Amino acid sequence: MRQVTFSILERTVLIPVELSHLPKPTFWVLLAVFFLSGIGTNIFSLNDAWYRGLMALTAYVGGILAGAVAAPILLPWIPGRAFALKGAFTGIVAGSAVLLLFKGGLIWIEAVALLFITVGISSYLAMNFTGSTPYTSPSGVEKEMRRAIPLQAGAVVIALVAWVGAAFAG
Amino acid sequence: MENFRYLEGVTTLQLDLEACVGCGVCELVCPHAVFQMNGKKAEIGDPDGCMECGACAQNCAAGAIRVTPGVGCASYIIQTWIKGKEAASCSSSECC
Numbered sequence: 001m002r003q004v005t006f007s008i009l010e011r012t013v014l015i016p017v018e019l020s021h022l023p024k025p026t027f028w029v030l031l032a033v034f035f036l037s038g039i040g041t042n043i044f045s046l047n048d049a050w051y052r053g054l055m056a057l058t059a060y061v062g063g064i065l066a067g068a069v070a071a072p073i074l075l076p077w078i079p080g081r082a083f084a085l086k087g088a089f090t091g092i093v094a095g096s097a098v099l100l101l102f103k104g105g106l107i108w109i110e111a112v113a114l115l116f117i118t119v120g121i122s123s124y125l126a127m128n129f130t131g132s133t134p135y136t137s138p139s140g141v142e143k144e145m146r147r148a149i150p151l152q153a154g155a156v157v158i159a160l161v162a163w164v165g166a167a168f169a170g
Numbered sequence: 171m172e173n174f175r176y177l178e179g180v181t182t183l184q185l186d187l188e189a190c191v192g193c194g195v196c197e198l199v200c201p202h203a204v205f206q207m208n209g210k211k212a213e214i215g216d217p218d219g220c221m222e223c224g225a226c227a228q229n230c231a232a233g234a235i236r237v238t239p240g241v242g243c244a245s246y247i248i249q250t251w252i253k254g255k256e257a258a259s260c261s262s263s264e265c266c
Contacts, residue, residue, distance in 0.1 A: 081175060081177055128243055131245070133174070133242075135175075135176055135202065136221060137181055140177040140181075141247060143180050144177060
């Protein structure tokens with residue numbers, strides 16, 4: 001009997017497939033990120049839109065790298081079976097790196113927001129990688145999604161509220 | 171593949187032992203060694219290894235195997251939730 005394999009090389013060549021889905025949603029994410037980042041006590045600040053927008057964009061890119069690049073490569077070594085969980089783990093690592101990058105320039109609400117953006121995006125993108133593997137069953141993916149999507153969406157909503165709210169708190 | 175195990179207790183795979191003629195094709199075509207022969211009948215030895223590819227059901231001449239095959243990526247499943255299974259497409263611009 002012939003059995004399938006899923007080596008690190010076979011997983012790595014699939015990464016561009018995952019990344020190729022992203023340009024269209026990223027366009028809308030960019031618009032939203034810079035718009036929301038500019039909202040503050042001055043109603044709207046172009047300066048904040050640029051500087052805070054770049055920080056939020058870094059968190060988004062961190063989520064992409066953690067979920068669509070690191071999770072496929074490190075797949076068998078990341079704890080858990082659900083891909084959304086694996087993506088959350090890589091997202092926590094990437095999100096922590098983003099926070100270290102901006103250390104000193106963030107208040108705690110902003111730090112929470114950036115971490116939640118990275119973890120939410122990473123978890124979703126890792127979950128989407130189920131479509132590229134030769135061992136995940138559609139029934140399993142659907143079960144995983146019913147649990148994970150509300151949590152991922154919740155993380156992103158909390159992140160956005162915290163990010164905009166921080167501009168008024170700080 | 172031993173390093174890779176997905177969620178347990180989710181597969182739609184079913185084997186009708188009465189209809190099974192024991193040809194062994196399911197054991198041959200399954201990429202995850204889910205089936206094994208037990209005397210003159212097949213048996214599902216490792217149901218949690220099933221990825222629901224549908225190769226066994228498609229190749230079972232006796233029609234003894236039932237499974238709901240499909241695409242397991244999140245984008246496609248979200249499409250089936252929104253548009254329904256008939257309208258969802260695996261090769262649309264919203265999918266790979």
